[in-house]
Amino acid sequence: MSTDSAPCARQLPRVATVGLGVAGLGPFLATLAAAFLAPPPGQALAIEAFLAYGSVILSFLGGVHWGLALVGAGGSEPAGRRLVVGVLPSLIAWPALLLDPPATAAMLLTGFVALRLYEAGPGAAGLPSDYRRLRTRLTAVVAACHLALIARLLLLA
Template structure:
């Protein structure tokens, strides 16, 4: 059971997790050229870290049990996919990498909205929807910036 303080803490930490995305995105648009390149790299690296972290949430839920074995097995398989999307996204062209990361965030959220919802508290699912929308919008704005630099 989660109390209101726990939910506020979860929301606050989740929203704070947007700051590196937004700061790097702003720098990608506004900083001097050298710093723009660094900001783009930082944005993509942070996106890869966060996408992998979100996979870890499902790994932890699978280990916790409380659901049918088939659900736990599927959750374990899904848990490793974000890392398998995130890591190569860092090694390819930044535009393609940003697109892959955005797709990874959307795909994981879609899974969580369906069969992956088991074991996820309602407040977490709502927060993940909000955070995913902001993160994907930030990736799209980064893609726009990358297209203007090309």
Template sequence: MPTATPFLPLMLGLAGLIPFVATATAAWLAPVVWQVVAVDAFLYYSAVILSFLGGVQWGVAMSQQPAGSPAFRLRLLLSMAPSLIAWPALLLHPLTGAWVLAGGFILVRLYELTRSSRAILPVWYHTLRMPLTLTVLACHGLLIARLWGY
């Protein structure tokens, strides 16, 4: 039975979308010089949030799985992948970086949907994460469309 997402995580999750939506919009509508700033801001923020999602998995491993178990080791190792995707993405051409970051968000979400993650993460977390991820990916799509001509 689905449980309601607690108010604070819901509000923080929605607030976390504001920079994505604002910078993706500014990449299209702001004066040209600010469009460049918006693209950079979008990519940096995306990298930070992708890394944060890896940190969530680190916390899950530490608090929910026996230290030293195979599941613990695997989750800890996989928790590093988002930051190892995000940081190099910032060194690439912005269009390529946007694609890499979008791919990182997809990979994290797919991992969250695995049987082991579904068993250990609260139902409300999954309820919250799906629309957040879809919105983040839509914003990446907007940015990629904007950058396609560069």
């Protein structure tokens, strides 16, 4: 990986962009659909599964920044800041699971969007440009799913 301040020019493998990235949306989409369409006990389980998966994925995304800091690929972004950014998603996601579902979904949504905004600014250093494009697309879908779930939860209240 590049150690300068410019984003890494290395291309992601196609399996990451087409296969795994898109496949990672499957649990969001499936549990969201079940939150609307399943019988009531299934809806409750789907909502729990959606929020748990969102928490796991948000934590996973923080690991990218921890890894960049460890290999010194953060460019001009201080390694200490990159390490903090790497841990913050987990520190948002885990306690979010202790809240009521609408608040959990809102907190996870905030975490996903905030991390993507960081990656679009100073956090872009060391990230391949196709990774950044992929993350923008995936975050847009994940955010839309969270907004739909919040709407559904407010309808259930």
